[in-house]
Amino acid sequence: MITVISLGAGVQSSTMSLMAAAGEIEPMPDCAIFADTGWEPKVVYRHLDWLTEQLPFPVHVVTDGNLREQLVARSAGRAGRFLTVPFFLKHRNDAHGIGRRQCTSHYKVEPIREKIRELLGRPKGPVPAGSAEKWIGISVDEVIRATPSKVRFEIDRFPLLKKRMTRADCLGWLRRHGYPEPPKPSCIGCPFHSDRMWREMRDQRPEEWADAIEIDKLIRRPIDRPGASSLRGEQFMHAQRVPLDQVDLTTYEDRGQLNLFVHECEGLCGV
Numbered sequence: 001m002i003t004v005i006s007l008g009a010g011v012q013s014s015t016m017s018l019m020a021a022a023g024e025i026e027p028m029p030d031c032a033i034f035a036d037t038g039w040e041p042k043v044v045y046r047h048l049d050w051l052t053e054q055l056p057f058p059v060h061v062v063t064d065g066n067l068r069e070q071l072v073a074r075s076a077g078r079a080g081r082f083l084t085v086p087f088f089l090k091h092r093n094d095a096h097g098i099g100r101r102q103c104t105s106h107y108k109v110e111p112i113r114e115k116i117r118e119l120l121g122r123p124k125g126p127v128p129a130g131s132a133e134k135w136i137g138i139s140v141d142e143v144i145r146a147t148p149s150k151v152r153f154e155i156d157r158f159p160l161l162k163k164r165m166t167r168a169d170c171l172g173w174l175r176r177h178g179y180p181e182p183p184k185p186s187c188i189g190c191p192f193h194s195d196r197m198w199r200e201m202r203d204q205r206p207e208e209w210a211d212a213i214e215i216d217k218l219i220r221r222p223i224d225r226p227g228a229s230s231l232r233g234e235q236f237m238h239a240q241r242v243p244l245d246q247v248d249l250t251t252y253e254d255r256g257q258l259n260l261f262v263h264e265c266e267g268l269c270g271v
């Protein structure tokens, strides 16, 4: 059996990896695997490089294409597999919806699974049940995300849940050990971004904000084409269903209102 870390490079999986490196979670993993969508913020790639240097086991970076390029290709009408991102939909009758989420499975889950198969020497064909233990960095405050593996050769394990650690506990552990706070990994144009994340991007990473605006404009078109009848309408990156550069990102406080919603969405992809 091999032990691998599913490395999203966020707070939880970074903490879990560093705790394993320090011997606080056993056994020592054989490796960590990071699935790259090709569209993460630069700060995430920098953090990944830093983290790789801290760990005594290898970090494999795997990819199955570039999500941004796929969105550009689709908008230009070029052939290729159409993988949907859960963008916000405004249908022609003004009804609202959300697209199917195929991106996580295609860009994250499957490439990691394929790498595990490769490491087991079984790139094709059946793999004996229980051949790999995969650690996933889910903390107690996200327990709803902990689900059993969908394939028999992988056994999913959640070391942070076993230790009853919250996200705040992870941040505390990192601080006590002198490690920096990891950035939030997710695609630049992920529709799961909270308004706070969009504001940070707009104010602190203007190049990435401009990139998201550019792609947000491009995703408006493809679903109007023949063959996409079930999705007739328009896609938007933000729930307000207006172009990203027109979204109202002011805070409750900016509008002179009391903010009772202190918990922002944590997103769903990289942990």
Ligand code: SF4
Residues within 6 Å of the ligand: 037, 067, 085, 086, 101, 103, 104, 107, 108, 185, 186, 187, 189, 190, 191, 192, 268, 269, 270
């Ligand atoms: S971060 Fe968002 S856009 Fe990227 S793969 Fe995950 S759900 Fe899809």
